[in-house]
Amino acid sequence: MYPWEGVSEFVAVADCGSFTQAARRLGVSTAQVSRQVRNLEDRLATRLLYRTTRKVSLTEAGRLYYQHSRSVLDGLEAAEQAVTNLQSSPQGKIRLTAPVTYGEDVVVPLINDFLARYPRLEITVHLTNQTVDLVDGGFDLAIRLGRLKNSSMVARKLASRTLHVCASRDYIHRHGAPHTLNELDQHNCLLGSNDFWRFREHGRERLLRVQGNLRCNSGKSLADAALKGIGLVQLPDYYVQHYLDEGSLLPMLESFQEPEEGIWAVLPHNRHLSPKIRMLVDHLVAATAPA
Known part of the structure; x- marks a missing residue:
């Protein structure tokens, strides 16, 4: 019997709050995780987890054991990474998620640069405009745009974005x-996922319901519609800045423009920031920071 058998499985379950998600993170079966945790509890003669059909939570002994085990496993990973760094070659798996267009245009090319430098890494990128649960999805990292709603996450700012209202000369x-702002009732306002556009008026945020004859959850498609003279759009700069610079779209209502918002690298608060994740986030920050 090895004294550390079951510890990695137990810590993964404690981190994820689920045997299924822990198994997904570790790349093993749920039955194996359950068996290893049960053997660990038998060896310690102590219940570490409360199990119900809906959730898994730590007992008092489990919380104490988790704190010590987590620090030991972190130390082991740091030791392994220190040896790896001697060869300047981080390795292992990274799973991240990002919004579709920003992911395609900005994040994935930077990931490709990172992989070209460190080919022993294995990175899975899931592009979606849905706000996915990082723990349930087994993700190490997410790229999020704008305001962060979940205060339980750890976030690092990569860059900023600004919302622009614009239309074609035609x-x-x-x-x-x-x-x-009241004049927007007289215009065809092209909509994304929300019925509201956001502005700043008299120092306060104002959400204004607008209407138009096109709704699409693709910013590129809305920018194309605006270029073709169909209506007004409110879009972040990475969709329209090029067109504003060349003059094919013209900005308007700039005095009501919201201040800059952040673009963030977000991690679960209970997920250890491994050296390879830290290196990736550092790479993204360096590449997206303003010149």
């Missing part, structure tokens, strides 16, 4: 440009 020639 649309403005035919319909005029709005100069106040």
Whole structure:
């Protein structure tokens, strides 16, 4: 009997709050995780976990054992990474998620650069505009845009974005440009996933319900519609900055523009930041920071 058998499985279950998610993280079967944790409890003659059909939680003894085990496993990983760093070659698996367009245009090319430098890594990137649960999904890292709603996450700022209201010269020639927020009622406002556009008026945020004849959850498609004179759009700069710079889209209502928002690398608060994850986040920060 090896004294550390079951410890990795127990810590993974404690981190994930689920035997199934722990098994997914470790790349083994749920039955194996359950068996190893049960053997560990038998060896310690102590119940470490409360199990119900809906959740798994730590007992008092489990919390104490977790604290010590977590620090030991972190030390072991740091020791392994220190040896790996002698060869400047981090290795292992990383799973991350990012929004589709920002992921395709910014994140994935930077991931490819990172992989070219460290080919012994194995990185899985899941692009989705849905806000996925990092723990349930077994993700090490997420790229999130704008305001962070979940305060239990650990976040590091990568860059900033600004929302722009803009339209083509052709649309403005035919319909005029709005100069106040109330004038938006008179315009065809192209919608994404929300019915509201966000502004800053008299120092306060104002959410304004707008209407139009196109709704699409693709920022690129909305930018294309605006370029073709169909209506106004409110989109982040990474969709429209090029068109604003060349003059094919014109900005408007700039005095009501919201301040810059963050673009973040987000990690679960109970997930140890391994050296390879730290190196990846450092790479993303260095590559996306303003010049």
